[in-house]
Amino acid sequence: MRAVSVEEGKALAETQGLFFMETSALDSTNVKTAFEMVIRDIYTNISRKQLNSDTYKTQLGSNNRVSLVKDDNKGSSQVFGFSCCSSS
Incomplete structure (x- = not known):
């Protein structure tokens, strides 16, 4: 059973300017990949800010x-x- 449709998720992410990736906690589909992408984005954003910070x-x-x-x-x-x- 899907709690949120892919279309609903994509639409919400787009209107909020957020990242969207379909995952499944039931069978772990894309869970690790999504987590790694979020961590990578956080690291990149922090690193970029650090280069500009004294x-x-x-x-x-x-x-x-x-x-x-x-x-x-x-x-x-x-x-x-x-x-x-x-x-x-």
Whole structure:
């Protein structure tokens, strides 16, 4: 049973300026691909913003976590670490 038709999903995504991909939680169709595409887009957007920012820098730690570092231009910094998933 389909909760939302493909046409409805595409139309809503288009009107809201959002990404649309048909997935199925029932048999895992496109779930991993959709997740990876969203993560890639987030990473690309953050990276692009970081290139234009003097306030925040990104650091890749030894545990493969990306850290967002706020530099207050006084020689001190504050690290924000984010981790959402495992690569295994």
